[in-house]
Amino acid sequence: MQTPPVHPHHERLHGLxxxxxxxxxxxxxxxxxxxWLPGAQYFWLTHDASPSEFAGLVFYVPHMFRMLLFFLLAGxxxxxxxxRLGAKGFIRDRARRIGMPLLVGWGPMLAAILAVGAWAAxxxxxxxxxxxxxTPPLSPRHxxxxxxxxxxVLLLCYAAALALRATLGHSGTVRRAVDAGLRMLASPIGPLLLALPLGAALSAHAQWYxxxxxxTPDQSLYPNxxxxxxxxxAFGFGWLLQRQPALLQHLAVRWPLHLTIAxxxxxxxxxxxxxxxxLVPATQDIETFAYAVAYAIAGWSWTFALVGLGLRLLSAHSPWRRYLADASYWIYLAHLPLVMALQVAMSxxxxxxxxxxxxxxxxxxxxxLASYDLLVRNSVIGAWLNGRRKARGLDRR
Known part of the structure; x- marks a missing residue:
């Protein structure tokens, strides 16, 4: 018997x-x-007196895949x-929901991080x-x-996607070739194919830790x-995956395989x-290349596995999950100075x-969560971030 779809086509993709x-x-x-990472003092604001190798595990594993996963779903x-909106409507929507938070939030966020750093010092x-x-003077490079x-980086991805769509999107030959390539990348060997160029770039990166x-491309307007x-x-894979939503079923079925490989x-x-x-840069040799490819395979396999698991287990509507999904954007934007300040207090x-x-x-x-519910969810900020104002409390729809 054929496995039923992971979600009806007319419903919101709650799992994703x-x-x-x-x-x-x-x-x-x-x-x-x-x-609490173990080892010597490094670049973070605080280094607690009670480090733990388990904290290293808590950092290392999610860090392998969390942004690959995010950018795939963002695409x-x-x-x-x-x-749904057309190119012009899409540009206006992303300018409001992505560009505006960056433009308005960057200065206060940097000031808050510097203030916490001054308090720690x-x-x-x-x-x-x-x-x-x-510090070097402010410039695109610094x-x-x-x-x-x-x-x-999301804004750069949007610009690239729209440019490619405008120049190549009308060619039937190109579209068929791209769709065929995506079907190969969504196959069981997909994580390996996606990992090879990333592994090569990582192992060749100067001063790679x-x-x-x-x-992380957080110190320059020129991403590495x-x-x-x-x-x-990851963004391109997600963008093209939306053209072939039937491939989601493959990820939902194969999540045990991808999870095992991960x-x-x-x-x-x-x-x-x-x-x-x-804290010593990796040497540029075959051992580093093998590690880099293995790291990239793990990251992509975790990404495929979690997308499949989400489609399998989280596709039904849940008010709690929907609320947290809406809140997560604000939480991530606002969390870093608060987390740093609490880390300083715990030190x-x-x-x-x-x-x-x-x-x-x-x-x-x-x-x-309290700030989201009281100050953001049903406010102009909430409309910026989530596209429309939402009532307080859980979404029961």
Missing amino acids: DAVRGIALLFGVIVHTSMS FFARMACE WLANNGQLPPPPE FPLTHLWFLY AWFGIP LAACIAFGS ALATIGCLWHVGLAPR RVQWPWFVEFALVLAVSMALL
Whole structure:
């Protein structure tokens, strides 16, 4: 008997909505864990006196896939919106929902992060502020996008997708070739095919800190090549996947295979690099290339597995999941200064790491959810972020 569709065509894609929200919430967990990573002091604002290798695991595994997963789903929903609104309507919609939060939010977010950094330095120096570190002048090459870099990269992806759509989208030959290529990428060997160019870019990246995976393009308006390949291919895969929604069924059926490959590749990567960050750039040799490809296979396999699991298990409407999916965008935009401030506060106590970690995560999520419900959901900000104003409380529709 044929497996029934993972969702009726006329309904909202609740499973993909939920997984997109999960990808963003994983970011909060990853950033929360960074204060307790084992090993020597590194670039994060605080380094707690009670680190743990388990915190390393909490960081390492979600960080392999969370932004690949997000950009894949962002591409999928972007094409859906473009088909519904047309190119001009899509541009207006994304300018409001992506461009406006970046334009309005970047300055206050950077100021808040710097303020928390100054507080941490003041505490560490017995109530005195040390001289600020020297930083290069603001320029396109040196531009601290903070964690809002993903909005900037999304805008670049939208521009590229619309340009390619305008120049190549009317060619039937090109469309058939692209659709055939996507069917191959959605097959069981898809993660390997997608991993090879990313692995090559990672292993060739100058000053690549292999433990931290894909180099985050958060310090420049010129994204690095590895980030362009990773997030551009994920966005493009999602955009083209929306043209062939029947392929979603393949991901839903094959999630156990992809999950198994993801787990095995992750174990292999951890066996190679360990649970503590390595702050020495990787050597550019065959061993690094093999690790980079394994890392990329793990990231793509986790992505395929979670999309399939979401379609399998989360496709029914749930008011709680819908609420969290709506809230996740605001939570991710606003979380970093709050999480950092709570990490600084926890660095002043000597409690077990898991108690401190749980407190930071619980308090930050409680405050962020409260701010979303009281200040964002039924406000102009909520209309910017989610496309329309929403009533307070759970969505019962």
